[in-house]
Amino acid sequence: MGLTATMTSSARSGPWIGRSPERVEDAALLTGNGRFIDDLGVRPGTLHAAILRSPHAHADILTIDTAAARAAPGVAAVVIGPDVKALTASLVVGVKAPVECWPIAVDRVRYVGEPVAVVVASDRYKAEDALDLIEVRYAPRPSVIDPLAAIAADAPILHDGFPHNVASDRRFRYGDPEAAFAAASHRIAIDIVYPRNSCTPIETYGVVAEYSVSDDAYDILANFQGPFSIHAVISRALKLPGNRVRLRTPPDSGGSFGVKQGVFPYIVLIAAAARIAGRPVKWIEDRLEHLCASSSATNRATTLAAAVDDEGRVLALDWDQVEDCGAHLRAPEPATLYRMHGNLTGAYDIRHMSVRNRVIVTNKTPTGLNRGFGGPQVYFALERLMQRIAVELDIDPLDVIRRNLVPGNAFPYRTASGALLDSGDYAETIELGAREGGLDELKARRAAARAEGRLYGIGYTAVVEPSVSNMGYLSTVLTPAERRRAGPKNGAQATATVSIDPVGAVSVHVASVPQGQGHRTVLAQVIADVFGVAPQDVRVNTEIDTAKDAWSIASGNYSSRFAAAVAGTAKLAADRIAVRLRRIAASHLNVEASEVAFGNGKVFSRDNPDNAMPFARLAALSHWSPGSLPDAAGQTIRETVFWTPEQLAAPDDADRINSSLCHGFIFDICGVEIDRATGEVRIDRYVTAHDCGTILHPGMVDGQIRGGFGQGFGAALLEEFAYGADGSFLTGTFADYLLPTSTELPEPVIVHMQTPSPFTPLGAKGVGEGNCMSTPVCIANAVADALGEKNIVLPLVPARIRALIAGEEPPAPVGGMTAPRAKKPGGRGLEGEGSADVGAPPQAVWDMLLDPATLQAVIPGCHGVEKISDTHFRAEVTLGIGPVKGRYRAEVKLFDLDAPRAVTLSGTADGALGYGAGEGRITLTPRDDGGTTVSYTYDAEIGGKVASIGGRLLDGAARVIIGQFFAALARHAGGGAPAAGAAGGLSGWLRRLFGGAR
Amino acid sequence: MKPAPFDYVQAETLDEALAVLAAEGSDARVIAGGQSLMPMLNMRLARPKVLIDVMRIGSLARVDDGGDRVVVGAGVRQAALLAWPRLAAKLPLIALALPWTGHAQTRSRGTICGSVAHADPSAEMPLCLIALDGEVHLRSARRRRVLPAGDYITGMMSTARDDDELIEAVAFRVRPGRGCGFREVARRHGDFAIAACAAIAHADGIRLAVAGVADRPELRDWPDLEGDALDDALNAFAYDLDARDDIHATARYRRDLVRQIGRDVIDEARRCRV
């Protein structure tokens, strides 16, 4: 039997909290009756948007020709940057700087995937047809991808308002770090780079927006997740007061993990498009758009040093963090950097610390919320450092952790940078995890494996998991003086409404916007316990409508705030009604209010349970006979509670900030074995011990842990948003950006301990993000242990690991055809060389190369060559391999002419599938038989769609296409045999092309 | 991410399909299982004017066991061949390699011939076809021809198929008594191979075929080399393949795999040689 049975047949008394009933959400989701944004109906006449995106990492937009697109069938509007700029204001930028941030490129693109035009049409297919008709001319600029390169003196600048690409540079000092470093016997440091990745929900972004001229108001449905502080950003951008920007969320959302906060620029963009089109507009992001341009976690370069004594005790830390927020500093960034500011000492009792935080812009997708939010980046540095301390001082790594922990009797504990660690017993959790997780057995396995010469390692991490963010933490990026001018920011309002209808049925509404976490189930449990009813008698609504519902800037689903803040606030609301119900019941049952109890759907006298009345009857009285209720009982119809914890104060003048309300603790152990031959990492066992305070629903807590572990595992071993040196985006599909699947992902051993939080109504703490923080570095520590290696870079792809253990490569055989090429420094990525023998003398070949008619015949798929000058040609070409074909506009210029011996070609090609640019040197050598050997080398870059979705094949494709040209040239000149013994893959290709036997 | 417009012909006979191909040439594209072509259509990488669906042509949906060769028609899905009861006995290499092709959800739709037609340099079926001295049966309105697999695949996603031709079938040689081995390294199970190695051990020597490294599957035949001689041969082969770096692996890593995995599959093939 289903939920009904599970919840009602359980005769056992006691609270619902702490049990794992089946979820009320699941029946609909399992039968195809979920209501995700793209499952909902829209108003008749709603149009559909598709977005044209930049193929360039950095370029000026010269012209955008939308005429053909506007004339295409079904197209209602084509919207470009200046149109949006005319209707909206710049999005708020996360720091005070003279910098603008638009949801669509205005005059200039700064990352691959930046919106350039929006087509609004009768359906998505037609909208995409029209995208193909838009002609954009770009003038590429140099781009910068690496955050450390971005702050170099000669780096290209993204925004004039961010000199040296630095959006913020702040230094902090807590205690006396200089003295501690001076006194310490060891200074141990680590340099790390944390890669870009994203928790990539399976449902993409969606927005439906319309504008009412008569009301001068927008009505927007989006699978936004909060925080609703962003509502203020949206309404400001739409140049209306918030009460004219109605933002609603659909009942179901297909995962977010922070990522759907990043839909907000598209809310502004689609709202503007709807206003321009004069009709409702719907946009559902596709996967290519999502991977390329939705949002991502920050990548970060960190240098972290510790002052350490001989016992491995850390006396001080020195952080230097360079945070890469991508091309725009979108709200709420640089929050990723500051979310952890109170927790930079992790689980450790370290009183002295200096910090330098730089926020950098680069030509990559702007960053935003992402599960773990700053935690993975911080703990990768801190926990790798703890492992290094152990290695360098020859101490057991677990002992280094133990010696530095915040002591169990020290709670609540104020960290050096201001966090108030609420509760816990970290040492006890570690002992529990080690015991239940079988650490001794793992150590024995390591010893046995090593004795056989296998590569086996064990890693540990100890992590404090902050939850319930202080809405004031971001103001730590300001100086105390700037904060005084701006006014204090602090707290975190949680809201919940409990209401009772005229038949006594209980409803709960919260502004928690879940994306699959089961909030409705847990709230039903919590409220059922208050009123003594069954959970299925409580209906919970977690949709939000900013025009009608109770909400505040902290509303939404982020920083693991549900269990700790929202569920507790709902209980407070129910408690308030319960107090009044007791008073009313007391008069009906003729007992003292304090004697009234709720249970089994009844209200009764605790002393005499037979003296009872049905809960529903009592609860409905406030509707039917308010005049006959006891004086001052008050209504029991609806109660809304706003709750903000007093501990979440604004940063003080010493820059101390209690950045989060509560702090869970995690201790992880990971055993790995590495295949020497392939470099593949196999997780032998992963143990994760959690203290997340009071557990409301054990099944869901374990679900959060497994899900976070899966994403942490992905970050450790598989996932990276890769960019080419030229800024092209290389992981645009799920075949390139790799998520863990069921065949890779092991199941972790989960261990629990419960130390309730004294600061939250239910004693619960957040648990949703911890393994995203702890798992990547725990796996890295295990691999470091297995390999005895210091420099561990994520993701731990087999080729990277193999490079650490492989040793010298056997040399190429003497006289062999090929030796491996070294990439040219400063090269553009795709390099090659080859040669072909042509049956014509050099002068004839030379003439052909400079003759438009010949070129037209020779260039594969050429639709026409226009001679601009003797050394400048323009051509329309269709290029491709296999079924992949695209039409391009090509420009070729000739340099360094040395007739008839050599010439350099420099060219570009632009088309709907992307762009290419390259340079090649062609050399003509006469042959004894009167023919010519044409040799060439090239160096090319390819960007845009083909690079982001076909990166695996690009190199080979370039070879094929360039080879086609020379093959055709050879054919045109009367055929000829390919040169034998030439270097490079193309000669082989040509050999095959000309039918040479293999 | 929706396909550009195209006409669609669901051919009921081979002649019907060939007539459209003859008329449209390179503007037409044959679709069978669609597991490679459809993503390209959705991404608008491919924009044929007409799509010719051959999956309702009954004569193409056959596996013909001709004794010394097995002929797999263009309509035979990967899952169907994998479920063919005689597969392990007749074509043990295919039985080893086919489970590495995509996932159950794509093998259930994708065809053997479609994979060969697509000629992805990492794909398992082109590799096996080359390793087993297979043939590609091409058909057009004007002619019928049979190409050795090695002549058919000319490079990365490039083949000797003329624009008016389609693959009617592929034929694998059956050679009892030969041992075979297969292994593939990919980032995840079901991903494109970083390197896939197929080995054959026969009375006169050994053969190693490799996909995922060069622009197309390549093979080498050797006498029964052992020890350093085999290592040297593998090393030379590894370098000859002219591996490149990409986001998933380095050229060096690919060469390492050819040396290491290549040796492993040769050993495996020798163990099951009769």
Place this chain on the structure above:
Amino acid sequence: MPRLSAAQRHPVRFRLNGEAVEGIAEPRMLLADFIRHELGRTGTHVGCEHGVCGACTVSIDGTMARSCLTLAAQVEGCEVRTVEGLAPEPGRLSVLQAAFRRHHALQCGFCTAGILMSLDVYLRAHPAPTEPEIREVLSGHLCRCTGYAPIVRAAMDAAAELSLSTRQEDVRYV
């Protein structure tokens, strides 16, 4: 079949969850879009449109199929099943669905329909699967919430339960 022109919408008829359905579609329309937006069965979800994530998996003539890699026109006359066809009747869950709920094998539920369809097809043909076999089938799906372990358990549990009974026991909900 006559050549279907790109410029027009053409009737498409097939059986969906046992019922005859009909709609009109351009030749290029994806089956996923047709089922969702023409026929209004929105339980099948679209996650990547390039055949990797598996959210859109349906059953076509009893085999697993990515509906984003299938054209609506291709299933003319076929027997298509989607998540809406799994429950034996409104208000009841199939054994597999009930196992998913029991094991918390879903969180956001977006990928779930495709996973259920793959497992439904697989378990019909393989009533006694091993865990590695189930993991192999599931490897054609991406789930970002659960870490897969509870899905594997639900599948194994459902297989065991199904093998005990000759017919699909069903489960009441709501």
